[in-house]
Amino acid sequence: MVAKEGNIAAGAPPKPAAGVFAGLGGILLRLPEASIAVVAIAISIIFEVINQNYFSGLVQVLAASTALYGLIAIGEAMLMITGEIDLSAAKVYSTTPFIAYYLTQANMPYGLALVLALVGAGLIGSVNGMLTVLFGVPSLIATLGMLFFLDGVTLSVSHSEPVTTPLAEPFNTFLGRGQQQPIGGAAQYAAFIWLVLFVILLTIVLKRTRFGTYTISVGSNLLAAREIGIRTHRVKIANFVIMSLLAGFAGITESIISGSTDPSAGDNTLTLYGIAAAVIGGTSLFGGSGTLIGAAIGAYVIAALLAGLPLIGAQATESNIILGMAIVGAILLNILLNKLRNQGRS
Amino acid sequence: MSSVPDPFNVAGLQNAPILLRTEHISKSFGAVTALKDVSIQLRKGEVLALVGDNGAGKSTFIKVLCGFHPPDSGTIEWEGKPLHLKSPLDARQHGIETVYQDLALVNDLTVYHNMFLGREKIIRFAGVVPFTDNGGMKRQTRDHLNRLGINLPSVSSLVRQLSGGQRQSIAVARSMQTAPKLLIMDEPLAALGVREGGLVLDLIQNLRRQRETSIILIVHNYNQVFEVCDRINFLHTGEIVLDRSTADTTEEELIRIVKSGLGRSAVAQAIASAGGL
Ligand SMILES: Nc1ncnc2c1ncn2[C@@H]1O[C@H](COP(=O)(O)OP(=O)(O)OP(=O)(O)O)[C@@H](O)[C@H]1O
Ligand SMILES: [Mg+2]
Numbered sequence: 050m051v052a053k054e055g056n057i058a059a060g061a062p063p064k065p066a067a068g069v070f071a072g073l074g075g076i077l078l079r080l081p082e083a084s085i086a087v088v089a090i091a092i093s094i095i096f097e098v099i100n101q102n103y104f105s106g107l108v109q110v111l112a113a114s115t116a117l118y119g120l121i122a123i124g125e126a127m128l129m130i131t132g133e134i135d136l137s138a139a140k141v142y143s144t145t146p147f148i149a150y151y152l153t154q155a156n157m158p159y160g161l162a163l164v165l166a167l168v169g170a171g172l173i174g175s176v177n178g179m180l181t182v183l184f185g186v187p188s189l190i191a192t193l194g195m196l197f198f199l200d201g202v203t204l205s206v207s208h209s210e211p212v213t214t215p216l217a218e219p220f221n222t223f224l225g226r227g228q229q230q231p232i233g234g235a236a237q238y239a240a241f242i243w244l245v246l247f248v249i250l251l252t253i254v255l256k257r258t259r260f261g262t263y264t265i266s267v268g269s270n271l272l273a274a275r276e277i278g279i280r281t282h283r284v285k286i287a288n289f290v291i292m293s294l295l296a297g298f299a300g301i302t303e304s305i306i307s308g309s310t311d312p313s314a315g316d317n318t319l320t321l322y323g324i325a326a327a328v329i330g331g332t333s334l335f336g337g338s339g340t341l342i343g344a345a346i347g348a349y350v351i352a353a354l355l356a357g358l359p360l361i362g363a364q365a366t367e368s369n370i371i372l373g374m375a376i377v378g379a380i381l382l383n384i385l386l387n388k389l390r391n392q393g394r395s
Numbered sequence: 396m397s398s399v400p401d402p403f404n405v406a407g408l409q410n411a412p413i414l415l416r417t418e419h420i421s422k423s424f425g426a427v428t429a430l431k432d433v434s435i436q437l438r439k440g441e442v443l444a445l446v447g448d449n450g451a452g453k454s455t456f457i458k459v460l461c462g463f464h465p466p467d468s469g470t471i472e473w474e475g476k477p478l479h480l481k482s483p484l485d486a487r488q489h490g491i492e493t494v495y496q497d498l499a500l501v502n503d504l505t506v507y508h509n510m511f512l513g514r515e516k517i518i519r520f521a522g523v524v525p526f527t528d529n530g531g532m533k534r535q536t537r538d539h540l541n542r543l544g545i546n547l548p549s550v551s552s553l554v555r556q557l558s559g560g561q562r563q564s565i566a567v568a569r570s571m572q573t574a575p576k577l578l579i580m581d582e583p584l585a586a587l588g589v590r591e592g593g594l595v596l597d598l599i600q601n602l603r604r605q606r607e608t609s610i611i612l613i614v615h616n617y618n619q620v621f622e623v624c625d626r627i628n629f630l631h632t633g634e635i636v637l638d639r640s641t642a643d644t645t646e647e648e649l650i651r652i653v654k655s656g657l658g659r660s661a662v663a664q665a666i667a668s669a670g671g672l
Contacts, residue, residue: 258525259515259517259527261527262527265503265504266501266504266512270499272497273500275463276493276499278462278482278484278485278513279513337502337503338503
């Protein structure tokens with residue numbers, strides 16, 4: 050276009066990674082989920098060495114808990130990428146199967162009831178989202194309010210009594226009630242398989258769709274996103290809805306696996322495990338960056354610690370000490386690696 | 396004027412159709428009146444400098460023009476018809492491109508994602524599912540930057556990893572990606588070195604020579620104003636207090652006017668003492 054000597058913004062090419070940045074270290078630095086993967090493998094090896102029953106004895110428990118925490122964690126990760134958070138996830142988890150239960154009480158077929166229950170979960174998410182983006186209530190507060198609200202509604206409507214999940218095929222098999230209806234054993238891992246599918250799906254969404262690009266944009270630079278003309282409200286609300294759908298889905302699978310729809314099933318620590326898993330998996334609390342694979346591996350790390358520590362002799366009370374230290378330790382490792390990453394760049 | 400060569404066909408500009416006209420645009424933020432009755436007019440291919448002190452309302456005005464701020468009152472006429480912009484995307488679809496003062500770049504996205512932000516290239520998987528065409532966007536970004544003479548280590552690096560000048564270059568390049576009818580640039584040279592800034596000025600001159608794209612340029616350096624602009628509008632506390640063609644005034648005169656006082660009357664006095672408009 051214009052012939053002129055020299056170019057604008059001629060930057061020095063990036064220096065070749067040297068020493069610590071080469072080889073395994075290099076991979077560790079490049080992939081945000083690699084550090085949590087190393088932690089996950091290390092924990093697994095340690096547990097297996099101390100007690101050879103770790104994998105063989107716990108594989109089903111590990112798969113089920115990883116699926117449960119993981120579904121919450123990837124939802125929180127999406128939301129945290131937009132710069133928001135959901136504290137009500139565990140209550141959406143316990144409310145959703147109740148919606149399905151009451152719909153079947155009104156003679157609705159179970160399949161349709163499940164679909165409508167998920168619609169209900171999505172609506173809860175959209176209320177969280179609208180409170181946040183339209184009325185400026187910080188998501189921490191909006192979802193805290195939703196937490197208590199849903200808890201109160203579910204407990205009072207059910208009189209704090211669990212009910213029997215209205216089980217029906219094919220939902221049993223596809224949503225995890227493998228113990229009763231084994232199809233080659235795979236149904237026992239249905240929830241875990243769903244987690245893997247959702248991780249793949251949302252990773253593609255994040256990396257290869259407009260919506261994913263906008264999700265990162267609103268969390269990284271909300272003003273820029275608005276200046277460009279992105280509908281930032283919609284993008285954020287949609288991610289609140291995704292979070293609630295995943296929490297509701299997790300609640301439905303759990304109600305089917307356990308056969309019981311329990312109003313007190315969604316303990317708030319479930320939400321906290323999800324948030325912790327997302328953060329130790331490499332998702333920033335400040336928005337703009339995160340990984341769903343990392344969040345899922347983070348969920349496994351938490352599941353492994355919770356299930357594995359008692360196996361190697363820790364008391365339940367003691368395992369929380371280790372869990373707390375492990376969460377902070379994993380985040381410190383992330384911070385350290387981020388520092389190294391930035392040095393490698395300059 | 397007639398003896399001076401006219402490489403930019405400044406004389407012909409008077410006959411160019413009017414692209415944009417604003418009438419009495421006002422905008423307040425709470426108690427702060429950022430714009431008062433701002434009326435401007437811009438011909439096709441014309442390069443207009445918008446100058447004024449910090450806080451004068453320059454950025455606010457261009458953000459009204461690019462659909463970011465709805466004006467409190469006043470109208471915008473675009474190609475002879477009233478224009479009501481719903482959003483910056485709406486403005487971009489009308490052919491209005493903006494380089495914001497804050498650059499509007501997303502640090503956590505790659506250069507090529509930023510280059511296509513808001514109008515990503517899409518490929519349909521199985522003819523239905525819309526995916527972003529990352530490969531295509533990468534390629535086009537590389538080509539586009541090469542064409543403009545902008546060198547970057549990699550279009551796949553995150554914007555976070557770039558220098559201030561590199562970031563500004565990307566924002567400028569993004570605005571020139573489609574052939575806009577109106578190009579708005581809010582201090583596009585602020586972070587650029589002398590050589591890099593020169594290249595952007597050359598790009599502007601090139602557009603000016605073709606007289607297809609109208610440009611509103613916010614700059615603080617009068618040298619640059621006189622180098623590339625046809626007309627100057629001086630904004631002071633939200634009001635246009637001076638509207639002159641660069642051919643009819645000199646840099647010294649402009650500096651004298653600006654220095655000699657604040658407020659409409661003061662500027663009017665200065666203009667009077669400088670020999671009238
Ligand atoms: N979003 C906003 N909210 C409140 N006040 C604002 C906002 N944007 C601008 N203002 C105010 O409007 C006035 C004009 O600001 P503006 O950014 O348009 O000035 P400017 O001429 O671009 O200045 P500069 O040369 O420093 O960029 C200032 O008093 C500013 O404080
Ligand atoms: Mg400004």
